[in-house]
Amino acid sequence: MTHATSLGLDSRKLAFWTFIGSECLLFGSLISTYLIYKGKSLVGPYPPEILDIPFTSFSTFDLLMSSLWMVLALAAVQRGDMKWAKVWLFGTALGGLIFLGGQVYEFSSFVHEGLTLQRNIFGATFFVLTGCHGAHVTVGVIWLLTLWVRALQGKLGPEHAMTVEITGLYWHFVDVVWIVIFTLVYLIQ
Amino acid sequence: MSASATGLRSWLTTTDHKRIGLLYFWTAFVFFLVGGLEALVIRAQLAGPNGTLVSAEAFNQLFTMHATTMVFLALMPLTAAFFNYIVPLQIGARDVAFPRLNAFSYWVFLLGGLFMNASFLFGAAPDGGWFGYANLTSKQYSPGLNIDFWLLGLQILGIASLAAGFNFIVTILNLRAPGLKMMRLPVFTWMVLVTQFLIITAFPVITVALVLLMFDRFFGTSFYLPAGGGNPVLWQHLFWIFGHPEVYILILPAMGIVSEVLPTFSRKPLFGYTVVVYSGVLIGFMGWGVWSHHMFSVGLGPIADSFFAATTLLIAIPTGVKIFNWIATLWGGQIRFAAAMKFALGFIAMFIIGGLSGVSHAAPPADLQQTDTYYVVAHIHYVLFGGTVFGLFAGMYYWWPKMTGRLLDERLGNWHFWLTFIGMNLAFFPMHFIGLLGMPRRIYTYGPELGVSTMNLVSTIGAFLIGIAALIFVYNMWRTRRHGAVAGDDPWGGATLEWSISSPPPPHNFDVIPTVASRLPRWSATQLKAIPEGAETAAPVHVPAGSWWPLIAASSLPIMATGAIGRMLPVVLAGVAILIVGIYRWAYEPFEA
Ligand SMILES: [Cu+2]
Numbered sequence: 001m002t003h004a005t006s007l008g009l010d011s012r013k014l015a016f017w018t019f020i021g022s023e024c025l026l027f028g029s030l031i032s033t034y035l036i037y038k039g040k041s042l043v044g045p046y047p048p049e050i051l052d053i054p055f056t057s058f059s060t061f062d063l064l065m066s067s068l069w070m071v072l073a074l075a076a077v078q079r080g081d082m083k084w085a086k087v088w089l090f091g092t093a094l095g096g097l098i099f100l101g102g103q104v105y106e107f108s109s110f111v112h113e114g115l116t117l118q119r120n121i122f123g124a125t126f127f128v129l130t131g132c133h134g135a136h137v138t139v140g141v142i143w144l145l146t147l148w149v150r151a152l153q154g155k156l157g158p159e160h161a162m163t164v165e166i167t168g169l170y171w172h173f174v175d176v177v178w179i180v181i182f183t184l185v186y187l188i189q
Numbered sequence: 190m191s192a193s194a195t196g197l198r199s200w201l202t203t204t205d206h207k208r209i210g211l212l213y214f215w216t217a218f219v220f221f222l223v224g225g226l227e228a229l230v231i232r233a234q235l236a237g238p239n240g241t242l243v244s245a246e247a248f249n250q251l252f253t254m255h256a257t258t259m260v261f262l263a264l265m266p267l268t269a270a271f272f273n274y275i276v277p278l279q280i281g282a283r284d285v286a287f288p289r290l291n292a293f294s295y296w297v298f299l300l301g302g303l304f305m306n307a308s309f310l311f312g313a314a315p316d317g318g319w320f321g322y323a324n325l326t327s328k329q330y331s332p333g334l335n336i337d338f339w340l341l342g343l344q345i346l347g348i349a350s351l352a353a354g355f356n357f358i359v360t361i362l363n364l365r366a367p368g369l370k371m372m373r374l375p376v377f378t379w380m381v382l383v384t385q386f387l388i389i390t391a392f393p394v395i396t397v398a399l400v401l402l403m404f405d406r407f408f409g410t411s412f413y414l415p416a417g418g419g420n421p422v423l424w425q426h427l428f429w430i431f432g433h434p435e436v437y438i439l440i441l442p443a444m445g446i447v448s449e450v451l452p453t454f455s456r457k458p459l460f461g462y463t464v465v466v467y468s469g470v471l472i473g474f475m476g477w478g479v480w481s482h483h484m485f486s487v488g489l490g491p492i493a494d495s496f497f498a499a500t501t502l503l504i505a506i507p508t509g510v511k512i513f514n515w516i517a518t519l520w521g522g523q524i525r526f527a528a529a530m531k532f533a534l535g536f537i538a539m540f541i542i543g544g545l546s547g548v549s550h551a552a553p554p555a556d557l558q559q560t561d562t563y564y565v566v567a568h569i570h571y572v573l574f575g576g577t578v579f580g581l582f583a584g585m586y587y588w589w590p591k592m593t594g595r596l597l598d599e600r601l602g603n604w605h606f607w608l609t610f611i612g613m614n615l616a617f618f619p620m621h622f623i624g625l626l627g628m629p630r631r632i633y634t635y636g637p638e639l640g641v642s643t644m645n646l647v648s649t650i651g652a653f654l655i656g657i658a659a660l661i662f663v664y665n666m667w668r669t670r671r672h673g674a675v676a677g678d679d680p681w682g683g684a685t686l687e688w689s690i691s692s693p694p695p696p697h698n699f700d701v702i703p704t705v706a707s708r709l710p711r712w713s714a715t716q717l718k719a720i721p722e723g724a725e726t727a728a729p730v731h732v733p734a735g736s737w738w739p740l741i742a743a744s745s746l747p748i749m750a751t752g753a754i755g756r757m758l759p760v761v762l763a764g765v766a767i768l769i770v771g772i773y774r775w776a777y778e779p780f781e782a
Contacts, residue, residue: 005363011286015359018389022351026393029427033401033412042418117410121418124410128401146773 016166020173027177030132031184034125041120047189050115052106059102060182063137066095067175070168080158086151089164092171093144096137103134126185133181136174143167202735204288205696209295210274211592216299217266223306224258225659227251232616232652235645238637248633249316250335254306256319257339260439261346262302264573267581268442269298272357272381274592278687278694279375281366281703286359289739289775290352296743297349304747305342308335315339318631320432321402323413323424328406334754337406340399341750347392347399348746354389357381366686368705372466375685376459379466380445383473384438390477391434398427407753422487429480437476439573440540441469443580444511447533450583451515453681454530455522458709461514468507475504485553486560494553501551508544512537527681528602532583535610539575543568546621561631564624570617582609582662589669590676594692597673601665608658615651619644684709738778742771 005011073088107127110116115123147167150156156164203209231251234240243251277285285291308314313334317326326336361374361382374382401412402424411417413424452459459465481489481497515537524530546568550556559565582605590596623641624630635641679688686703687694688711707713745768752760 006365006369007363009363011359011363014363015287015355018355018358022355022389022393025390026397029394029397029430033397033423033427036420036423037418040418040420117404117408118417121411124404124412124417124419128404128410 010162012162013166013169016169020169023173023177027132027180030129031180034129034185037121037125041122043120045110045113045115045119045122047122047126047185050110050113051186051189053186055102055106056182056186059099059106060178062095062102063099063175063178066092066099067172069095070171074161074164074168077156077158077164078161082151082154082157085156085164086148089144089148089151093141093148096141096144096171100134100137100141103130103137107131129181129185133174133177136177140167140171140174143170199735201740202292202737204284204292204733204735204739206273206277206285206288206291207592207694207696207698209291210270210272212295213266213273213298214270214592216295216302217263217270220258220302221263221267222659222663224255224263225656227255227258229652229656231255232649234633235635236649237646238635238639238642240634243633245633246316249318249631250309250314252631253315253318253339254309257305257315257343258302259573260319260435261343262298262305264439264577264581265350266298268384268439268577269294269353271377271442271446271581271584271588272353275588275687276357276361276378276381277364278591278690278698279378279685280361280364280369281686281699281705282360282364283698283702284733285356286364287356288733289736290356292736293739293743294349294353294356296740297345297352297746300743300747301342301345301349304345304750305338308338308342311338313338315342320428321424322428323402323421324415326402326406326424327414336402337754340402340406341753344396344399344403345746345750347396350388351392354385354392357385358389361385366703366705372463373705373708376448376462376465376469377442377445380441380448380469383469384441387434387438387441387473387476391431391438394427395431398424398431401427422484425484425487426480429483430477432483433480434473434476436572437472439577440580441472443536443577443584444469446580446584446587447515447536449683449685450529450533450587451518453587453683454525454527454533455519456525456682457518457522458684458712459514460517460520462708465511465514468510471507472504475500475507479504482551482556485556498551498553502548505544505548505551512541512544527586528597528599528606529583529586529681531603531606532579532586535606536576536579536583539571539579539613543571543575546571559624561629562624563620563628563630566630567617567620567624570613570620574613574617579609582606587681588687589666590680591687591692591694593669593673594676595669595673596676596680597665597669601661601668605658605662605665608654608661612651612654612656612658616648616655617651619648623648679711684712686710736775736778738771738775742768742775745771 005014007014069088069091073085073092076082076085076088110123115126117124117127144167147156147164200208200212203212230243231248234242234248234251273285273291277283305315311334315321315338316335317331317339321336321339324330326340361378365374401410404410405412405414405419411419413419413421415421448459448465478500479497481493482501485494485497546564550559550565550568586597586602623644626639626641628635628639628641628645635645676692678691680692681688686705689703690699703710745764748767749761749764752758752762752764
């Protein structure tokens with residue numbers, strides 16, 4: 001499916017970059033909403049009482065590492081080393097799953113401590129922002145597992161390097177968004 | 190199954206940009222008539238003081254659905270019809286970059302439009318105005334399903350626009366014929382490109398605004414509710430950060446059409462091509478920095494007000510530059526007053542009036558007098574009817590022969606133009622005075638003591654003249670099917686590539702992809718490296734077979750929305766399941782683009 005393109009850039013990749021640009025506005029709007037409403041909660045729990053920075057640092061580190069596994073997965077696919085490609089694809093997905101597990105734990109413990117969507121504006125903005133990010137991670141995990149299964153079936157080879165590269169773009173983007181959220185929501189309170 | 194197949198199945202599975210363009214056109218045109226009908230009921234209600242034709246509740250639904258329909262279901266998709274049909278032809282491509290995604294966009298648009306209008310069946314059409322201000326849209330003040338239909342319908346429609354946006358950006362950047370450099374692109378294609386960038390950046394913002402509203406209404410959050418720590422002004426910011434670029438999303442394609450029509454019917458290249466292109470790009474950028482001019486009455490403070498007043502005045506400059514370029518194009522040209530040209534000239538005249546009234550509410554003190562009155566209604570209709578709709582009509586007369594192979598009748602076109610022109614000025618010009626005399630918009634009736642009764646009657650007469658003109662146009666389209674003059678490849682002597690192929694074009698558009706060496710390839714025929722007759726037999730062109738998956742994937746969205754309306758989680762989950770299956774089958778079906 002390789003056509004000569006005017007920019008010399010794969011069309012799917014170009015489309016994906018425009019998609020990422022669009023996603024920046026999506027997360028930008030959600031993050032702005034969070035920041036605008038910072039400190040506007042009428043009742044507790046307030047962020048410092050409830051946010052667990054050490055725990056979330058671990059999640060963040062896990063997601064960062066999964067980005068590294070993603071790079072290794074792409075490199076393996078590109079050189080046709082499907083054995084390691086399978087390992088790293090699964091490792092990346094596993095990193096995402098661990099992150100999601102952490103988020104499930106975090107959400108349920110917050111609810112336990114009385115912070116819900118409806119409780120105050122911090123709860124509303126926090127859950128919608130991080131939930132939206134979590135949904136993106138979920139999509140990424142499903143995507144990665146799909147590639148992993150296809151690799152297991154022998155249907156993924158170096159000729160699909162572009163597909164893996166685009167998956168990687170998505171994964172890195174989701175990771176970068178998390179770094180921004182982690183910084184603005186958790187670190188700078 | 191080849192793309193030249195006929196029958197319902199071939200249309201449901203088509204991925205041909207020309208067919209999708211026609212689907213967009215007819216769907217959007219029907220919505221245009223529906224929105225027009227809603228406007229006529231509104232005008233009939235307001236023809237005299239203390240009108241009793243419709244109730245206040247029905248009136249709220251009518252003006253909300255009139256605007257929502259016109260913006261999202263008629264004008265944007267009518268521009269999309271031309272993006273689809275014309276852009277690949279103008280850049281010498283065989284289709285768009287992602288044909289199935291293109292079909293998906295259309296089906297999402299159609300189904301989203303039907304979902305939105307299904308609200309009428311429940312007597313619960315959206316009634317909070319097209320910009321749905323918080324906290325009128327809260328559960329407390331709008332307990333019915335009306336706002337739910339609106340916010341879910343708009344989210345669906347946003348997906349259609351976003352998908353098309355990615356597709357057309359890649360198409361224009363990446364599928365250009367050899368030699369067709371960016372600064373050789375036809376101005377229409379350029380303006381489409383700018384529009385798509387605005388779409389993919391503006392629609393995520395309205396999506397977030399709508400999602401937050403959805404959480405407020407469905408899950409009991411307080412994003413826009415002061416009682417829970419929220420702020421209704423956030424809605425206004427998010428809505429207008431989208432809303433102002435949206436105005437340019439509606440007008441830039443029309444500017445592009447006019448920039449094609451004027452040169453063709455003046456027999457002169459567009460004056461100052463580079464300036465027209467760059468001012469279009471500049472408008473696209475500056476369109477992001479003016480949104481709070483819709484919010485002067487909020488009381489954002491002198492600094493914010495001054496800033497947004499200044500940026501709004503500045504954005505008038507690139508717009509004015511374009512107008513001078515169009516006028517200079519006419520200067521000394523051999524002008525031919527075909528219907529397309531009349532609408533293009535009407536566009537310039539009406540858009541100047543709309544632009545001037547727009548500048549008049551760039552100044553906060555003046556705006557405070559005008560806001561929420563009929564003055565603003567007058568302004569928006571000079572811009573969106575006198576501007577966008579006139580531009581679209583120009584495009585219809587201009588490209589109809591390319592799309593159907595037959596010319597629209599010029600005599601009927603003449604009637605259509607003059608009735609529309611007179612009708613619109615009768616309908617909308619008095620609204621300036623009606624507004625300045627103090628009649629607020631969106632109120633279902635008014636008393637005789639306000640002194641606006643006669644002008645309202647004039648306005649209603651004008652609206653019905655527009656309606657008659659629209660009927661003439663419908664008759665013209667109907668008649669043209671059989672009796673229209675056969676167009677041939679190039680009835681107008683156009684300069685761009687779409688005129689170098691047959692009308693309508695074959696499924697694969699170009700037997701041989703042309704090589705382009707100038708901005709006006711057909712006006713400098715020696716530069717268009719046309720393949721000599723019979724010198725080269727083009728290799729058989731592969732035309733992709735259709736696909737069901739775009740339609741199936743698209744159908745999941747209204748299913749999810751229906752589940753949400755009915756508070757039926759299993760239906761929502763069924764929609765999600767269909768979407769997932771649709772995406773997988775789509776991704777892994779054999780399909781050569
Ligand atoms: Cu504006």
